[in-house]
Amino acid sequence: MSEAQAVTLTYEDGTRAVELAREAVNSYVINGQREQPGSMREAFYARTGVFVRLESTRGRGSLRGCAGAYDTSEQLGHAIVDSAIAAASGDSCGSEIEPAELSNLNISVFIVEDTTLSNDPANDIRLGRHGVAVEGRGGEAWMYPTLPVEHNWSKFEYLDRTCRKAGLPHGAWEDDDVMVTIVDGPVFREREPEGSIERI
Numbered sequence: 001m002s003e004a005q006a007v008t009l010t011y012e013d014g015t016r017a018v019e020l021a022r023e024a025v026n027s028y029v030i031n032g033q034r035e036q037p038g039s040m041r042e043a044f045y046a047r048t049g050v051f052v053r054l055e056s057t058r059g060r061g062s063l064r065g066c067a068g069a070y071d072t073s074e075q076l077g078h079a080i081v082d083s084a085i086a087a088a089s090g091d092s093c094g095s096e097i098e099p100a101e102l103s104n105l106n107i108s109v110f111i112v113e114d115t116t117l118s119n120d121p122a123n124d125i126r127l128g129r130h131g132v133a134v135e136g137r138g139g140e141a142w143m144y145p146t147l148p149v150e151h152n153w154s155k156f157e158y159l160d161r162t163c164r165k166a167g168l169p170h171g172a173w174e175d176d177d178v179m180v181t182i183v184d185g186p187v188f189r190e191r192e193p194e195g196s197i198e199r200i
Helices: 011-031 076-088 099-104 147-151 155-165
Strands: 050-056 062-069 105-111 114-118 130-136 139-143 179-184 187-190 197-199
Touching (some): 011 050, 011 099, 011 105, 011 197, 076 105, 099 105
Antiparallel strands (some): 050 062, 114 179, 130 139, 130 179, 187 197
């Protein structure tokens, strides 16, 4: 596993990250093309991980896609584009984003500033701030950092659900043959589709 390159993002960097993810999703869904990052902000040259999450605001709302990696060697700008396209594709949540959905999508971007292999994840995790990844026994999975706050999960439930996503039994995160990586960084998201952006 490669370590995330040290990167610290300003609010302006985060705003541009969400805008770039939006542009990439739109370009892919409407034209079937990969958006180029263009003239990138300095922080976007760092080789670090990123996750892009797409949520529908229709009805009760639903997750429409989430993709990314915490241990990529790609430059951040390109990783944002690739993760946004992957989140919009049918590979993410089973059905591809349609053009009619674009105006009802809320986009958020989780940018990896640091990763830590944890021996005591239940103590080390900060709910709402940390993503988590588990790997072992042939399975691996990760969870977006805002999920436990959105669903009122405890740290234990957060870890158990990540294990279940990886095909591992509850409590597997406590075993020596399962690695738990805590993924730290800011989340930037649209307050409403195509609207102003907040850091959380």
